[in-house]
Amino acid sequence: MHIGAPSRPLVEVGTQVKRGEKIAEAQGGISACLHSPVSGTVSAIEPHLTASGSRTDCIVIDSDGLNTPDPSLRPHPECEHDPDALIALVREAGITGMGGAGFPTAAKILSARGKADTVLFNGAECEPGIVSDFCSMLDNSPQLLHGMELLLMACGAEKGVLAIEENKSEAISLLSPLLPERITLRVLPTAYPQGGEKQLIYRSLGREVPSGGLPADVGCAVFNVETVIAVAEAVESGKPLIERYCTVTGTALQKPKLVKIAIGTPVEHILRSVDPLCEPRKVIAGGVMMGSSLFDLSVPAEKGTNGIFAMALDDTRFREQSVCIRCGRCAENCPMGLMPNYLYMFVKKNALDKLRAYHLNDCLDCGVCAYGCPARLPLNQSFRLGKAKLRADDAARRAREQAEKEAR
Numbered sequence: 001m002h003i004g005a006p007s008r009p010l011v012e013v014g015t016q017v018k019r020g021e022k023i024a025e026a027q028g029g030i031s032a033c034l035h036s037p038v039s040g041t042v043s044a045i046e047p048h049l050t051a052s053g054s055r056t057d058c059i060v061i062d063s064d065g066l067n068t069p070d071p072s073l074r075p076h077p078e079c080e081h082d083p084d085a086l087i088a089l090v091r092e093a094g095i096t097g098m099g100g101a102g103f104p105t106a107a108k109i110l111s112a113r114g115k116a117d118t119v120l121f122n123g124a125e126c127e128p129g130i131v132s133d134f135c136s137m138l139d140n141s142p143q144l145l146h147g148m149e150l151l152l153m154a155c156g157a158e159k160g161v162l163a164i165e166e167n168k169s170e171a172i173s174l175l176s177p178l179l180p181e182r183i184t185l186r187v188l189p190t191a192y193p194q195g196g197e198k199q200l201i202y203r204s205l206g207r208e209v210p211s212g213g214l215p216a217d218v219g220c221a222v223f224n225v226e227t228v229i230a231v232a233e234a235v236e237s238g239k240p241l242i243e244r245y246c247t248v249t250g251t252a253l254q255k256p257k258l259v260k261i262a263i264g265t266p267v268e269h270i271l272r273s274v275d276p277l278c279e280p281r282k283v284i285a286g287g288v289m290m291g292s293s294l295f296d297l298s299v300p301a302e303k304g305t306n307g308i309f310a311m312a313l314d315d316t317r318f319r320e321q322s323v324c325i326r327c328g329r330c331a332e333n334c335p336m337g338l339m340p341n342y343l344y345m346f347v348k349k350n351a352l353d354k355l356r357a358y359h360l361n362d363c364l365d366c367g368v369c370a371y372g373c374p375a376r377l378p379l380n381q382s383f384r385l386g387k388a389k390l391r392a393d394d395a396a397r398r399a400r401e402q403a404e405k406e407a408r
């Protein structure tokens with residue numbers, strides 16, 4: 001549900017829970033609390049597959065179908081003007097970045113406090129076919145406006161910029177007359193990828209985040225618009241992050257739909273609720289460019305699941321890979337100026353020092369290199385593997401250093 005350490009369950013098998021009740025406690029600065037999206041009974045706490053393909057302990061709740069709310073949820077007017085109280089509430093409400101990265105929002109506010117002069121509100125939603133943020137902006141404009149003010153206050157920033165792609169004209173016409181003076185609207189050309197933090201900061205403000213750096217290093221913080229709305233809802237009603245908008249689309253469905261899902265719902269349940277046309281041949285959680293192919297549809301929808309693509313047989317033709325022909329197209333197209341062909345070779349050779357030297361960790365996982373590769377090489381897929389190897393290597397080095405320190 002988030003990057004960082006897994007949260008610690010507060011319930012056990014047989015516990016009755018209400019909708020919105022906290023069921024797991026954050027463990028550490030970039031962990032997040034979890035809340036039950038339904039009322040019902042905990043039937044298991046066990047390892048379960050997730051969309052990333054890893055097994056993680058999951059709390060399984062059998063819904064009673066009543067959605068009885070947790071009676072302790074209440075508005076938090078004390079957070080309107082108190083940054084510390086707001087950050088504590090955002091953490092308690094389990095709010096994480098809803099654009100897919102899963103970074104806990106309270107930690108992001110803390111990293112920006114005192115450093116950010118500008119807060120960027122990300123309504124760009126550049127992934128093809130996904131309209132979750134767009135519809136959320138249309139449906140929740142009062143909460144969006146409120147949440148933007150709250151986050152400016154919490155970050156201590158002077159001004160805000162709401163960035164929206166030009167193809168979302170309804171959202172632009174709705175929001176532009178409502179924005180307060182210190183928040184400006186930046187209409188961006190429709191392009192992929194530009195919803196990533198670094199691209200968005202560059203396109204909207206002309207500031208370049210250095211390699212390995214954070215938005216705060218150039219005086220910015222970036223929040224996805226659905227995250228902003230979740231912050232406002234937590235203050236207005238005490239509602240934790242338990243549901244979200246999700247675009248369900250693809251040629252295996254009668255017609256695409258935007259649904260509001262209870263976070264944690266198995267993907268197969270979501271697909272059944274939208275009139276499948278045929279048995280999907282391939283299902284992707286997230287967007288077609290940056291999402292993960294699922295091999296088991298019992299995985300739960302997560303806080304960052306903004307889309308589900310169900311594809312029919314015709315869309316999934318397998319094309320043979322060949323060898324790299326050194327055409328250079330991947331390097332020409334990479335929005336981060338990386339050399340994907342070299343990175344691919346270094347992942348295959350397990351050359352971790354080279355992966356660092358060629359800045360693999362700056363890769364956005366946008367998939368543009370693989371999309372245009374005439375050899376059909378699984379470039380960004382291999383980069384996920386490479387990044388996992390770097391993380392494991394870093395963790396092993398830290399453990400070694402700690403052991404040496406303790407031995408001294």
Ligand code: SF4
Binds near residue numbers: 323328329330340374
């Ligand atoms: S686009 Fe594909 S074939 Fe061309 S250089 Fe890059 S990896 Fe090699």
Ligand code: SF4
Binds near residue numbers: 334369
């Ligand atoms: S996925 Fe490919 S194109 Fe996108 S940032 Fe990474 S290396 Fe560059």
